[in-house]
Amino acid sequence: xxxxxxxxxxxxxxxxxxxxxxxxxxxxxxxxxxxxxxxxxxxxxxxxxxxxxxxxxxxxxxxxxxxxxxxxxxxxxxxxxxxxxxxxxxxxxxxxxxxxxxxxxxxxxxxxxxxxxxxxxxxxxxxxxxxxxxxxxxxxxxxxxxxxxxxxxxxxxxxxxxxxxxxxxxxxxxxxxxxxxxxxxxxxxxxxxxxxxxxxxxxxxxxxxxxxxxxxxxxxxxxxxxxxxxxxxxxxxxxxxxxxxxxxxxxxxxxxxxxxxxxxxxxxxxxx
Numbered sequence: 303x304x305x306x307x308x309x310x311x312x313x314x315x316x317x318x319x320x321x322x323x324x325x326x327x328x329x330x331x332x333x334x335x336x337x338x339x340x341x342x343x344x345x346x347x348x349x350x351x352x353x354x355x356x357x358x359x360x361x362x363x364x365x366x367x368x369x370x371x372x373x374x375x376x377x378x379x380x381x382x383x384x385x386x387x388x389x390x391x392x393x394x395x396x397x398x399x400x401x402x403x404x405x406x407x408x409x410x411x412x413x414x415x416x417x418x419x420x421x422x423x424x425x426x427x428x429x430x431x432x433x434x435x436x437x438x439x440x441x442x443x444x445x446x447x448x449x450x451x452x453x454x455x456x457x458x459x460x461x462x463x464x465x466x467x468x469x470x471x472x473x474x475x476x477x478x479x480x481x482x483x484x485x486x487x488x489x490x491x492x493x494x495x496x497x498x499x500x501x502x503x504x505x506x507x508x509x510x511x512x513x514x515x516x517x518x519x520x521x522x523x524x525x526x527x528x529x530x531x532x533x534x535x536x537x538x539x540x541x542x543x544x545x546x547x548x549x550x551x552x553x554x555x556x557x558x559x560x561x562x563x564x565x566x567x568x569x570x571x572x573x574x
Contacts, residue, residue: 390499394483397498397510402482403553404515404522408544410443411551413482418444418473419466444469447485491521492528505532515558516565519544 394402406413412420420442441449448468453461472481491501498521502510506517513521523540524531531540542563549559 390497391487392497392499392510394479394486397483397486398513398518400515400554401498401510401513401518401521402486404518404544404548405482405486405525406443407547407551407553408522409446409525411547413443414478416442416444418442418469418471441465442469443485444472444481447481447488448472450488451484489525490528491524492532514562514565515548515554516541516545516562519548519562 410416410420445465445468448465449461452468453464476484486498488497490496491498491504493504495501495504498510501521501524502508502513502517505521506513519541520537522544523537526540530536545554545559545562548554549556554562
């Protein structure tokens with residue numbers, strides 16, 4: 303009887319020791335986890351602080367797309383135009399909603415609701431790239447504006463962090479319409495055309511306000527790869543994808559989609 307009692311006591315002691323050991327290990331990992339979070343937060347905060355010092359956020363206030371310089375004689379007659387990048391910036395009010403929506407559908411459908419950075423889209427793009435399935439852009443339209451206007455084209459994670467910080471700053475200081483206006487006036491469409499107005503005239507010989515949905519889809523397809531998609535044979539497939547995205551995400555109705563798909567003059571007036 304006494305032996306059984308001693309055995310029970312011994313077993314209880316062993317059990318208590320095991321529980322204490324488990325608690326000790328659990329406590330260690332919890333403390334380690336908290337420590338790593340604190341250190342990680344500190345490192346990230348320092349990185350953001352350092353990058354913000356180097357990132358030209360002050361340029362956001364005064365940035366505007368480069369326009370041609372016009373030379374006049376003493377009588378006010380135009381003599382010449384000096385072009386660095388041929389742009390003719392226009393107001394967002396001169397760009398129809400369906401033209402705006404064509405770009406949003408293919409480039410950044412959550413543009414009007416996010417705050418400059420789309421965690422889900424970025425995470426998905428990283429996953430697809432790391433798993434080798436395919437390369438997919440994770441940048442929002444605001445990030446693209448930040449990259450095109452203020453940063454170098456280098457492909458490094460430091461530049462991506464700068465891009466994200468700058469995008470958040472842009473969203474904080476500008477309205478969505480101002481951001482979209484700057485973006486559409488900044489991007490390159492191929493064949494020497496910078497900005498939506500020049501691209502519209504270059505490819506369709508008309509102002510943006512006169513573009514059809516199908517023509518807007520063609521122009522929205524170009525920024526991804528201006529050299530590739532500015533060729534007619536490559537443009538048709540991409541145009542259909544843009545139209546499909548516009549329909550799927552509710553930018554146009556089924557009837558508008560079918561009419562735009564059937565439009566035959568969407569690329570026949572391209573100028574070469």
